[in-house]
Amino acid sequence: xxxxxxxxxxxxxxxxxxxxxxxxxxxxxxxxxxxxxxxxxxxxxxxxxxxxxxxxxxxxxxxxxxxxxxxxxxxxxxxxxxxxxxxxxxxxxxxxxxxxxxxxxxxxxxxxxxxxxxxxxxxxxxxxxxxxxxxxxxxxxxx
Amino acid sequence: xxxxxxxxxxxxxxxxxxxxxxxxxxxxxxxxxxxxxxxxxxxxxxxxxxxxxxxxxxxxxxxxxxxxxxxxxxxxxxxxxxxxxxxxxxxxxxxxxxxxxxxxxxxxxxxxxxxxxxxxxxxxxxxxxxxxxxxxxxxxxxxxxxxxxxxxxxxxxxxxxxxxxxxxxxxxxxxxxxxxxxxxxxxxxxxxxxxxxxxxxxxxxxxxxxxxxxxxxxxxxxxxxxxxxxxxxxxxxxxxxxxxxxxxxxxxxxxxxxxxxxxxxxxxxxxxxxxxxxxxxxxxxxxxxxxxxxxxxxxxxxxxxxxxxxxxxxxxxxxxxxxxxxxxxxxxxxxxxxxxxxxxxxxxxxxxxxxxxxxxxxxxxxxxxxxxxxxxxxxxxxxxxxxxxxxxxxxxxxxxxxxxxxxxxxxxxxxxxxxxxxxxxxxxxxxxxxxxxxxxxxxxxxxxxxxxxxxxxxxxxxxxxxxxxxxxxxxxxxxxxxxxxxxxxxxxxxxxxxxxxxxxxxxxxxxxxxxxxxxxxxxxxxxxxxxxxxxxxxxxxxxxxxxxxxxxxxxxxxxxxxxxxxxxxxxxxxxxxxxxxxxxxxxxxxxxxxxxxxxxxxxxxxxxxxxxxxxxxxxxxxxxxxxxxxxxxxxxxxxxxxxxxxxxxxxxxxxxx
Numbered sequence: 001x002x003x004x005x006x007x008x009x010x011x012x013x014x015x016x017x018x019x020x021x022x023x024x025x026x027x028x029x030x031x032x033x034x035x036x037x038x039x040x041x042x043x044x045x046x047x048x049x050x051x052x053x054x055x056x057x058x059x060x061x062x063x064x065x066x067x068x069x070x071x072x073x074x075x076x077x078x079x080x081x082x083x084x085x086x087x088x089x090x091x092x093x094x095x096x097x098x099x100x101x102x103x104x105x106x107x108x109x110x111x112x113x114x115x116x117x118x119x120x121x122x123x124x125x126x127x128x129x130x131x132x133x134x135x136x137x138x139x140x141x142x143x
Numbered sequence: 144x145x146x147x148x149x150x151x152x153x154x155x156x157x158x159x160x161x162x163x164x165x166x167x168x169x170x171x172x173x174x175x176x177x178x179x180x181x182x183x184x185x186x187x188x189x190x191x192x193x194x195x196x197x198x199x200x201x202x203x204x205x206x207x208x209x210x211x212x213x214x215x216x217x218x219x220x221x222x223x224x225x226x227x228x229x230x231x232x233x234x235x236x237x238x239x240x241x242x243x244x245x246x247x248x249x250x251x252x253x254x255x256x257x258x259x260x261x262x263x264x265x266x267x268x269x270x271x272x273x274x275x276x277x278x279x280x281x282x283x284x285x286x287x288x289x290x291x292x293x294x295x296x297x298x299x300x301x302x303x304x305x306x307x308x309x310x311x312x313x314x315x316x317x318x319x320x321x322x323x324x325x326x327x328x329x330x331x332x333x334x335x336x337x338x339x340x341x342x343x344x345x346x347x348x349x350x351x352x353x354x355x356x357x358x359x360x361x362x363x364x365x366x367x368x369x370x371x372x373x374x375x376x377x378x379x380x381x382x383x384x385x386x387x388x389x390x391x392x393x394x395x396x397x398x399x400x401x402x403x404x405x406x407x408x409x410x411x412x413x414x415x416x417x418x419x420x421x422x423x424x425x426x427x428x429x430x431x432x433x434x435x436x437x438x439x440x441x442x443x444x445x446x447x448x449x450x451x452x453x454x455x456x457x458x459x460x461x462x463x464x465x466x467x468x469x470x471x472x473x474x475x476x477x478x479x480x481x482x483x484x485x486x487x488x489x490x491x492x493x494x495x496x497x498x499x500x501x502x503x504x505x506x507x508x509x510x511x512x513x514x515x516x517x518x519x520x521x522x523x524x525x526x527x528x529x530x531x532x533x534x535x536x537x538x539x540x541x542x543x544x545x546x547x548x549x550x551x552x553x554x555x556x557x558x559x560x561x562x563x564x565x566x567x568x569x570x571x572x573x574x575x576x577x578x579x580x581x582x583x584x585x586x587x588x589x590x591x592x593x594x595x596x597x598x599x600x601x602x603x604x605x606x607x608x609x610x611x612x613x614x615x616x617x618x619x620x621x622x623x624x625x626x627x628x629x630x631x632x633x634x635x636x637x638x639x640x641x642x643x644x645x646x647x648x649x650x651x652x653x654x655x656x657x658x659x660x661x662x663x664x665x666x667x668x669x670x671x672x673x674x675x676x677x678x679x680x681x682x683x684x685x686x687x688x689x690x691x692x693x694x695x696x697x698x699x700x701x702x703x704x705x706x707x708x709x710x711x712x713x714x715x716x717x718x719x720x721x722x723x724x725x726x727x728x729x730x731x732x733x734x735x736x737x738x739x740x741x742x743x744x745x746x747x748x749x750x751x752x753x754x755x756x757x758x759x760x761x762x763x764x765x766x767x768x769x770x771x772x773x774x775x776x777x778x779x780x781x782x783x784x785x786x787x788x789x790x791x792x793x794x795x796x797x798x799x800x
Contacts, residue, residue, distance in 0.1 A: 011796055024217045027246030035258040038265050038796040039247060040789070041218070043724070047768030047781065052789050059797040075680065076767035077658065077744045086772065118251065 008128040011056040012039035012065040012121075013048050017075040018111050019067030025114030033118040034125040037065055044068070045106075046079025050090040053104055060137050063103045063128035065121065070108040080108065100131055149180030151271060152208040154199055156190035156215035158245055163188075165249040167260040171214070174264050178271055182206055191221050199225065200232040208234065210274045214242040214267045235279035237723070237783060242270040265796050272791035277783045282720040285762045287373040288473040289714045291707075292317065294365060294653070297325020298696060299478035299688025299703040301347050306707035307476075308356035312714060315470050316351065317360045317379055319649075320408075322426035323348055325480055329409060331510035331518070333696055334560040335591035341425060341513065348427040361428050366467055368656045369746070371763050372683030373473045373719045383465035385433035385441065386419070390458035393421060393429030397450035397459060405437045411505045413523055414515035419450045419459070424513060433461070474710040475657065477667060477679070478687040478703060479650055484539045484642040488546070491610045492535065492640055498524040499618055499637050500611060503534075503557060506639045510564045520568045522637055525616065529572065529636030532565055533620045534558045535608045536578045539643030547643045549664060552693040554641035555582045559595040561639065566599040574601045575633055577608050577622050585697060604631060611638055644693045658744070659684055666692045677706045685709050725764035726771060726779050730756045733778035739770035748779070 014020040020041045026033070042048060045068025053064045066087060068080035084106055091101035105124055109117050153175050157163035168186040176184035183206050189195050190213055202208060211234065213225045218241040226236035244263040252259040289312055293304045296318030304316045316323070327333075328348075330340050351357050366378040401417035409422045416422075418438040421431050439447040440461055451459040483504050493500045499522050501509070512518035522529050536554050539546035555578065562574035581603070583589045595601045606623040613619075617634040624631050646665040654661050659679040660668040667690045670678040677685050687706035688699040713719075726739075726748070735755035739748045747763035748770055750756070757770075757779055768781040777786050 009797055011793060021217075021219065024219065024243075024246040027217075027250035030250055030253065032253065033251055035248075035252045035255055035262050038262060038269075040269065040792055040796070041243075042768070043781070043784065044767040044769065047772055047784065049772040049786070049789075051786075052793065055790055056793045056797060059793055060799065061793075061797050072660070076765055076769065077660075079744075079767050079769050082742065082769055082772070 006129065006133055008036050008062040008125060009060055010037045010063045010065055010125060010128060011061040012037045012067070013042055013045070013052065014039050015045045015068045015080070016041050016043055018069040018073065019107075019109040019117065021111040022067075022109045022113045022117040025112065026118040029114050031115055031118035033121045036125045036128075037121050044074070044076050044079035045083035046074070046076060048083055048086070050086050053087070053090060057099065057103065057134060057136050060134070062131070062134045062137065063124060065105055065107070065124050067107045067109045067117070067120075070110050073110060099135060102127060102131065103134065149210065149275065150182050150206065150208050151180045151210040151212065151274060152183035152199075152202050152206060153181055153185075153212045153214065153267065153271070154190050154195075155184070155186040155244075155267075156195070156213065157186060157188045158216060158249075159188065162215070162245050162249040165253050165256055165259045166244060166263045167256060170260055171263050171267065175267055175271075178268060180210075180275065181271065183208065190215050191224055196224070196228040199228050203229060203232040203234050209238060210277070211239045212242055212267060212270050212274060213239065214244045214263065214270075216245040217243050217247075237277055237280040238274070240270045240274045240277065242267040265798070268798070269792040269795040272795045273783075273788045275791070276785060276788045280723040280782065283723045283725065283761045284718045285371070285373050285721055287714055287716060287719055288375075288471045289313070290315065290470070290472040291710050291714070292375065292377050292470065292472040292475045293478060294475065295325070295478035295480055295647075295688070295690070296320070296323030296361070297478060297480045297688065298327045298344060298347075299480060299690070299699045300325070300476070301344075301351055302700050302703035303476045303478055303687050303707040303710075304357050305347065305350060305354065306704050307710055308354045310707075310711045312356065312711065314357045315360060315377075315379065315472065316357055317363050317365060319362070319364050320422065321362050321420070321432050322422045322428065323351060323359070323361060324423075324425070324427070326504075327696060328423065328425070329411065329504060329507055329511075331507050331512070331514070331564060332560065334556045335585070335587040337560070339512070345425045348425065352427045359428065361430075362432055365653060365656060368475070368658075371745070372713070374762060375472050375475060375683065376469060377472060377475075378467050378469050381466045381468065383435070383463040384430070385435065385459070385461050385464065386431045387458045387460055387464070388428065388430045390456045391430045392456055392458075393431070394455060395421060395431075396453045396455060397431055400449040400453045402447070402449065403437050403439060405434060410508050410515055411502070413501070413505050413508055431458075433459070473683065473714045475684045476687050476706050476710055477653070477657065477659070477684065477690055478706075479647040479653065479690040481644045481689040481693060482647050483644055484546075489538060489640065489642070492538070492608065492638070493611050493613065493618070494640055494642075497611070497613050497618060498522075499529070500640065501637070502640050502642045503554070503561065506561055510561065510568065518568065520565055527636070528569055530569065531633065531635045532562075532572060532574050532637045532639065533608075533618075533633055533635040534562055534574065534576045534639045534641065536576065536641045537607070538640040541579060547645070547664065550582065551641070551644040552582070553644065553695050556585070556588055556591065556695065558639075558641050559583075559592045559601070562601040563595045563599050566601070574599070575635075576601055576603045577606055578603060579605070579607065585695065606631070644689070647690065650690065657681065657684055666690065677702060677709050683713065721762065722766060724766040724782055724784070725761045726759045726766070726768070726781055728757045728759060729778045729780070730754070732776050733757050734776055736775065738773045738775065739779045742769050742773045744769070
């Protein structure tokens with residue numbers, strides 16, 4: 001169903017050891033946040049190839065929300081730090097493509113931080129709503 | 144591993160009203176039934192119930208399903224349930240995926256039925272896309288070496304080693320000092336029973352030496368650790384002793400004639416040892432080592448040699464006889480214990496400057512019947528019997544601004560014990576204790592402290608000590624009693640500081656070798672503080688004793704037996720099963736750049752030296768997928784999490800209707 005107003009599409013990549021569990025905790029605590037985020041559960045944020053983020057943006061996502069464990073807490077020692085570096089570099093690249101780098105975020109969220117997950121998702125959704133539809137979407141997806 | 148055709152069944156759970164109250168499950172089933180490959184879509188009130196699981200099993204058989212999606216709660220809750228159900232109906236468990244439409248959809252989007260329904264469809268759709276390419280997998284089976292490495296020969300390591308060995312496992316016990324025994328062997332008596340460690344620990348030390356299953360590596364350190372649960376390879380470095388231990392009988396004739404005196408580690412510096420030494424009378428092994436830094440012969444390469452001349456068994460060689468040995472073990476128990484803060488701190492108390500300001504471990508040696516004063520309490524400065532002794536608790540503990548934020552936990556009890564033992568040694572003396580709080584939370588502990596106060600007349604003053612100054616042959620202690628609000632000045636003959644307990648020196652280096660984590664204070668991180676306190680996050684590596692956090696002997700021994708039980712349970716199996724979600728390499732595509740080799744935390748990827756392609760050791764691979772993210776050609780991928788699968792999921796999630 002096509003809407004006549006802008007509802008951002010947000011793809012999430014959540015580490016199963018922390019952020020995915022925090023998302024579970026947010027649900028269990030009945031914390032409400034906008035339904036725009038559509039998350040993928042991954043083994044580790046260090047698994048996330050920057051290409052996945054680009055792919056999501058090209059396929060029509062207006063924003064990508066990535067979350068991994070807090071520094072020192074990574075189940076695989078330092079996958080979260082690998083992710084942080086990759087995403088920092090990716091954001092630089094996004095700028096050269098004429099895309100706002102705020103459309104991609106990387107957050108540290110620990111297992112117990114359900115309320116922080118809900119809060120960050122809410123904030124990010126509002127941020128993307130403010131930025132408007134992804135320019136890539138206009139370029140590639142409008143017929 | 145077979146690629147399968149598509150006959151997918153989707154089972155949507157109402158979870159009572161938890162899901163169905165928000166998500167329109169009928170609509171979800173209807174929409175999902177239109178997806179390619181879906182031959183069955185139904186919704187049911189409780190999928191996880193017995194009838195719900197039976198529906199899954201029946202449908203798998205009747206409709207010959209080759210893949211199952213359960214749209215329900217978090218996979219952390221029931222993934223295992225549904226995978227087992229599928230397996231019992233003959234479907235490979237890795238052909239089952241969970242779509243979380245409760246915690247991730249229904250609950251956070253209550254009151255937004257339309258959006259929630261749409262989101263649930265998207266999430267199930269994405270799960271179907273992933274499932275299409277899921278391989279049917281079998282758990283990776285790895286063999287098990289039924290041997291245990293115990294690091295640290297204190298009471299924790301001794302107990303763990305004995306328990307494992309009694310269960311029939313071969314044990315390598317590695318101790319870096321000359322003798323096992325640890326801190327407990329230095330104590331005078333132990334609270335709250337006032338047993339002497341010689342009576343209760345020495346028999347255990349002897350049992351270690353005599354146990355046919357325990358291989359003791361004293362005066363040795365861990366050089367390197369490789370491998371994974373069930374299959375660790377450990378290099379143990381035997382440090383050079385310059386004495387042939389096969390010949391040494393422990394007669395101590397060498398120690399009589401050695402002219403070099405060095406502060407004794409065992410006596411915590413209040414007495415000397417020789418350059419050739421056996422740490423203490425009950426040492427295990429009862430073998431001498433030469434301290435090469437202080438031995439005249441070792442330093443100058445000639446001269447002295449008195450010990451060798453006096454040795455009846457000609458054991459002293461002066462030759463570097465160190466070696467590195469590699470052993471294979473299935474489990475590792477880390478029992479490296481603690482240290483207490485040393486003399487370079489606490490200038491305000493004159494610690495390290497005034498001879499009669501001691502730390503509590505030094506005072507233990509003064510109280511010990513086998514100590515340098517034969518248990519007589521005498522001042523180090525002039526050998527006089529002290530009549531007024533001040534004990535100061537929480538020195539460096541519970542002091543987040545200057546030292547450690549944590550409580551050192553054992554000090555309240557051992558100070559009560561020391562004050563009590565002092566009174567037994569000097570009946571006309573007076574003991575004072577400055578404390579912040581008394582923490583006596585063990586069996587018989589509260590009563591023990593009470594006994595120190597009432598029977599031995601120890602005066603407890605609630606407050607801290609500001610400074611200590613030497614006045615003539617007295618130590619003037621400036622403190623405060625917060626209960627009366629008055630400043631207190633005591634002219635003491637001796638001061639004992641309960642300095643903070645710290646992680647054992649070198650633990651950071653060892654933790655790196657073992658690939659286990661430390662917490663912010665340097666203690667070993669456990670897998671879960673409450674539910675998995677004996678395990679590290681690295682599977683197969685267990686934690687015992689004060690290495691995890693400060694413990695008294697009772698707790699240390701309990702935990703050591705617990706860690707041993709964990710290791711015994713692990714090694715009772717002939718094969719270990721490992722999650723088969725590991726990295727695989729398409730050798731046709733791999734260019735051998737080595738990115739995956741260098742990014743792997745577990746050294747699980749190697750380059751084949753001839754073909755120049757990456758090879759994954761499935762036993763070592765933990766399945767994090769960092770290699771897949773760094774591979775420029777997409778040659779290395781995580782099984783059932785391939786690039787194609789993630790791409791298809793992204794497409795499904797961003798699909799516009």
